[in-house]
Amino acid sequence: MASTETATLEQAKAGRAEGLWAPALTALGGELAPDAERTVAHVRRLLDEEGCHGVAIFGTTGEATSFSVAERKALLEAVLEAGIAPARLMVGTGCCALSDSIELTRHAAGLGCKRVLMLPPFYYKGVSDEGLHASYAEVIERTGDAKLEVYLYHFPRLSAVPITHGLVERLLAAYPETIKGIKDSSGDPEGCAHFIARFPDLAIFPGTESIMLDMLERGAAGCISASANVNGPAIRRVWDAWKDGREDRQELQDEITATRLVLQANPMIPTLKQILAHRLGDSAWLGVRPPLTPLSGEQATALETELSRLGFDLQAA
Amino acid sequence: MASTETATLEQAKAGRAEGLWAPALTALGGELAPDAERTVAHVRRLLDEEGCHGVAIFGTTGEATSFSVAERKALLEAVLEAGIAPARLMVGTGCCALSDSIELTRHAAGLGCKRVLMLPPFYYKGVSDEGLHASYAEVIERTGDAKLEVYLYHFPRLSAVPITHGLVERLLAAYPETIKGIKDSSGDPEGCAHFIARFPDLAIFPGTESIMLDMLERGAAGCISASANVNGPAIRRVWDAWKDGREDRQELQDEITATRLVLQANPMIPTLKQILAHRLGDSAWLGVRPPLTPLSGEQATALETELSRLGFDLQAA
Numbered sequence: 001m002a003s004t005e006t007a008t009l010e011q012a013k014a015g016r017a018e019g020l021w022a023p024a025l026t027a028l029g030g031e032l033a034p035d036a037e038r039t040v041a042h043v044r045r046l047l048d049e050e051g052c053h054g055v056a057i058f059g060t061t062g063e064a065t066s067f068s069v070a071e072r073k074a075l076l077e078a079v080l081e082a083g084i085a086p087a088r089l090m091v092g093t094g095c096c097a098l099s100d101s102i103e104l105t106r107h108a109a110g111l112g113c114k115r116v117l118m119l120p121p122f123y124y125k126g127v128s129d130e131g132l133h134a135s136y137a138e139v140i141e142r143t144g145d146a147k148l149e150v151y152l153y154h155f156p157r158l159s160a161v162p163i164t165h166g167l168v169e170r171l172l173a174a175y176p177e178t179i180k181g182i183k184d185s186s187g188d189p190e191g192c193a194h195f196i197a198r199f200p201d202l203a204i205f206p207g208t209e210s211i212m213l214d215m216l217e218r219g220a221a222g223c224i225s226a227s228a229n230v231n232g233p234a235i236r237r238v239w240d241a242w243k244d245g246r247e248d249r250q251e252l253q254d255e256i257t258a259t260r261l262v263l264q265a266n267p268m269i270p271t272l273k274q275i276l277a278h279r280l281g282d283s284a285w286l287g288v289r290p291p292l293t294p295l296s297g298e299q300a301t302a303l304e305t306e307l308s309r310l311g312f313d314l315q316a317a
Numbered sequence: 318m319a320s321t322e323t324a325t326l327e328q329a330k331a332g333r334a335e336g337l338w339a340p341a342l343t344a345l346g347g348e349l350a351p352d353a354e355r356t357v358a359h360v361r362r363l364l365d366e367e368g369c370h371g372v373a374i375f376g377t378t379g380e381a382t383s384f385s386v387a388e389r390k391a392l393l394e395a396v397l398e399a400g401i402a403p404a405r406l407m408v409g410t411g412c413c414a415l416s417d418s419i420e421l422t423r424h425a426a427g428l429g430c431k432r433v434l435m436l437p438p439f440y441y442k443g444v445s446d447e448g449l450h451a452s453y454a455e456v457i458e459r460t461g462d463a464k465l466e467v468y469l470y471h472f473p474r475l476s477a478v479p480i481t482h483g484l485v486e487r488l489l490a491a492y493p494e495t496i497k498g499i500k501d502s503s504g505d506p507e508g509c510a511h512f513i514a515r516f517p518d519l520a521i522f523p524g525t526e527s528i529m530l531d532m533l534e535r536g537a538a539g540c541i542s543a544s545a546n547v548n549g550p551a552i553r554r555v556w557d558a559w560k561d562g563r564e565d566r567q568e569l570q571d572e573i574t575a576t577r578l579v580l581q582a583n584p585m586i587p588t589l590k591q592i593l594a595h596r597l598g599d600s601a602w603l604g605v606r607p608p609l610t611p612l613s614g615e616q617a618t619a620l621e622t623e624l625s626r627l628g629f630d631l632q633a634a
């Protein structure tokens with residue numbers, strides 16, 4: 001690569017999100033309402049104590065789609081009022097309803113949160129890239145904020161509406177300054193490697209730390225993984241070992257992969273809330289919004305046995 | 318069946334929705350906002366001139382999931398303010414966000430619209446019947462209206478969250494006075510026949526008129542079909558012929574099946590809007606919200622050729 005090309009690429013990458021990002025869990029209170037106090041404390045722990053470079057609020061793990069626009073706006077406001085820096089947040093704003101996506105994106109940008117993580121509208125299936133492009137374009141144009149950074153959220157198993165290479169190309173052609181990255185929650189290393197190879201200027205984040213080191217070595221920007229809610233420090237060690245070119249990086253990677261396999265053996269969100277409740281001695285963290293359900297007593301016991309076997313610290317944060 | 322059992326069954330069925338229901342299209346105006354005036358006029362035509370027994374607003378065909386809660390509430394209010402009787406409406410209120418489903422259901426019930434059509438929360442996939450039951454239960458209990466009638470919306474191709482027999486049984490056991498029926502948009506005649514056989518007290522509506530006569534003869538309550546937006550009178554003739562036991566009912570069914578095949582050859586919602594725009598000479602009807610896209614010029618021309626070949630009247634309402 002010629003040095004000017006390198007410089008351009010480095011410039012394009014400057015200011016992109018990178019590193020370990022945790023899609024924060026959302027605590028629930030009475031009547032299944034979001035519990036701002038517990039959620040804010042969790043976000044703060046992730047950033048200050050658990051080694052996360054940033055927090056994605058209102059991702060799949062945060063049960064974003066289970067909350068109303070008003071609930072999501074109020075919770076973001078509470079996080080910011082608590083003094084969390086907008087630069088360390090990525091805000092989920094992609095909804096089925098175009099008007100909701102516009103409202104949430106404007107709201108986040110208006111509060112200085114320039115990074116948004118956007119699911120495509122996910123009710124209609126088999127829609128065209130043209131239609132998905134039109135949806136993102138409406139949100140970007142009606143938000144009208146030159147600083148907005150859109151991270152496309154590819155989660156085909158849940159959205160069943162994939163982010164295709166063709167869609168990314170269209171969007172990059174129209175909004176080169178705004179489209180900044182992709183969170184690839186497909187779990188497919190080959191697909192993630194293809195995103196990295198084809199879109200070298202974008203920040204590509206695999207959605208699982210199982211493939212983090214491999215993807216970092218191919219050019220990924222980091223990782224946005226649900227596991228970071230409970231295993232941040234260990235995942236961060238892999239990032240640091242990779243950054244420093246240390247020889248133990250694969251060994252550290254193998255450890256977090258083993259933990260991940262246990263975490264994902266049962267439904268992920270109740271599993272993470274179970275661990276957090278156990279660790280904090282706070283059963284309020286067990287609550288999930290329907291249609292999710294808490295782990296059964298049996299599942300919880302089996303989970304704790306498995307994690308102890310791996311030497312995973314269930315007590316300390 | 319003993320006569321008392323028959324009486325009980327008839328009693329249970331009394332007051333259930335039945336007949337031909339149109340899931341009304343939603344007209345769009347400037348900035349892709351809902352156009353209340355055109356939508357209300359369309360609802361009125363469906364009821365007064367097109368032979369529909371009722372109208373389901375905010376179904377899949379009405380692009381419900383593409384609109385915010387505020388937009389949906391305003392449009393329902395406009396329909397009621399125009400003098401449409403609540404008894405002739407079924408209001409779509411099922412969203413991903415529990416709080417949205419509760420707000421819309423309360424709103425509809427508060428305005429006297431006791432019949433609601435509820436999608437399950439559809440972002441998370443592979444969720445348990447227990448979790449789906451909890452979701453419907455929260456909505457029913459927090460609405461707290463003894464007159465509420467819930468019609469479960471089974472549309473596995475789009476929601477990817479099926480309404481299982483187990484879920485229906487759980488809900489019927491808990492809310493026997495509230496769970497009134499199922500709209501089965503699977504398109505699968507066998508599955509629809511199973512719903513009818515297993516839940517004889519529920520009003521089962523296939524979501525396509527292609528199987529209407531067959532299902533009516535097995536005990537279906539009617540049909541809720543997108544096609545009724547443009548082919549209501551012909552579908553109604555099948556209903557009437559079946560009601561009257563007329564011999565030409567199969568012949569009439571074959572006609573509407575042939576039309577349906579043409580309608581569903583391209584994406585359904587833009588197809589129906591294309592026909593309506595053509596028929597009314599009103600291009601405003603062409604608008605769809607992203608991620609949907611209007612038919613291409615080629616698709617529109619091919620559609621009109623096919624429909625003319627079938628003798629489908631493209632001019633008159």
